[in-house]
Amino acid sequence: MKFDSxxxxxxxxxxxxxxxxxxxxxxxxxxxxNRREPEPDLTDGAETExxxxxxxxxxxxxxxxxxxxxxxxxxxxxxxxxxxxLVTTSVVHAAWKTGVRKLLYLASSCSYPRNSPQxxxxxxxxxxxxxxxxxxxxxxxxxxxxxxxxxxxxYGADFFSVFPANAFGPGDxxxxxxxxxxxxxxxxxxxxxxxxxxxxxxxxxxxPRREFIYSDDLADSCIYLxxxxxxxGPVNVGxxxxxxxxxxxxxxxxxxxxxxxxxxxxxxPDGMPLKSLDSGELAAMGWQPATPxxxxxxxxxxxxxxxxxxxxxxxxxxxxxEGTVHSDGE
Numbered sequence: 001m002k003f004d005s006x007x008x009x010x011x012x013x014x015x016x017x018x019x020x021x022x023x024x025x026x027x028x029x030x031x032x033x034n035r036r037e038p039e040p041d042l043t044d045g046a047e048t049e050x051x052x053x054x055x056x057x058x059x060x061x062x063x064x065x066x067x068x069x070x071x072x073x074x075x076x077x078x079x080x081x082x083x084x085x086l087v088t089t090s091v092v093h094a095a096w097k098t099g100v101r102k103l104l105y106l107a108s109s110c111s112y113p114r115n116s117p118q119x120x121x122x123x124x125x126x127x128x129x130x131x132x133x134x135x136x137x138x139x140x141x142x143x144x145x146x147x148x149x150x151x152x153x154x155y156g157a158d159f160f161s162v163f164p165a166n167a168f169g170p171g172d173x174x175x176x177x178x179x180x181x182x183x184x185x186x187x188x189x190x191x192x193x194x195x196x197x198x199x200x201x202x203x204x205x206x207x208p209r210r211e212f213i214y215s216d217d218l219a220d221s222c223i224y225l226x227x228x229x230x231x232x233g234p235v236n237v238g239x240x241x242x243x244x245x246x247x248x249x250x251x252x253x254x255x256x257x258x259x260x261x262x263x264x265x266x267x268x269p270d271g272m273p274l275k276s277l278d279s280g281e282l283a284a285m286g287w288q289p290a291t292p293x294x295x296x297x298x299x300x301x302x303x304x305x306x307x308x309x310x311x312x313x314x315x316x317x318x319x320x321x322e323g324t325v326h327s328d329g330e
Contacts, residue, residue, distance in 0.1 A: 008057035010062025084140035162232035169215030170303035206246030213239035214296035238277035
């Protein structure tokens with residue numbers, strides 16, 4: 001991938017897609033097709049093919065598809081599954097049809113079996129039942145992995161998949177009904193701080209452990225893999241360390257400066273007990289995440305504060321002084 005290569009980031013308005021676009025420009029890649037016009041409806045195969053035929057990208061980062069936290073996965077499983085299946089089939093087929101040289105598909109660590117050995121290695125995929133609270137979404141993402149493999153097997157397409165740890169960062173979704181655990185914690189503790197609320201409720205026991213990765217670090221890893229990875233994959237991209245939801249909540253509390261009480265509701269689902277990725281293959285290639293968790297949380301909170309007057313992160317009709325945040329979600 002050269003600095004003047006034609007690059008398409010499918011899902012350029014998502015957390016990860018926007019980070020990839022941002023990092024591409026910082027690193028000197030100037031021919032991002034997303035800068036020329038808005039991307040089409042990627043669930044529509046005909047629109048997607050027409051877009052690809054018009055611009056003929058050489059490299060594609062596939063970061064599109066709806067996602068959400070544990071509440072979103074439980075409330076809208078059909079919508080999440082359908083959207084991801086349609087987006088993936090549209091983009092992968094259009095990429096093959098227009099001769100894309102290389103495609104990187106962003107899968108999800110929730111596609112690993114619920115009781116997968118830890119840290120989770122790619123050999124464990126499809127080896128057991130999925131976490132029930134996000135099974136439809138996880139199956140759709142796993143179908144995308146299989147689709148990339150199928151196009152490689154049948155057509156020789158250089159398409160491969162990446163399994164990232166739970167990503168977060170500036171541009172994240174802070175809406176209560178669909179946010180993942182970190183933006184949910186940041187928003188609710190900020191609201192509680194502003195309102196002087198005595199407590200914040202957190203779904204689950206606080207014991208599940210998760211591995212998180214800052215969105216800019218994940219974007220850098222994707223660019224690195226697009227440049228250097230030449231195997232069928234898939235490949236894991238982890239953040240390097242795991243923390244319990246309780247430890248994470250305490251860290252967010254410190255970053256926000258909230259002095260109230262955190263109440264963990266064990267009657268609510270925890271999700272998978274542990275999710276940690278075996279990222280040894282990527283580490284052996286020479287890549288490591290660069291941003292410590294606390295620094296990444298502080299940067300994300302600063303972005304939230306800078307954008308808190310906009311509807312994108314702050315729906316004033318939903319504003320409450322004490323609320324519930326969910327301990328799981330991709």
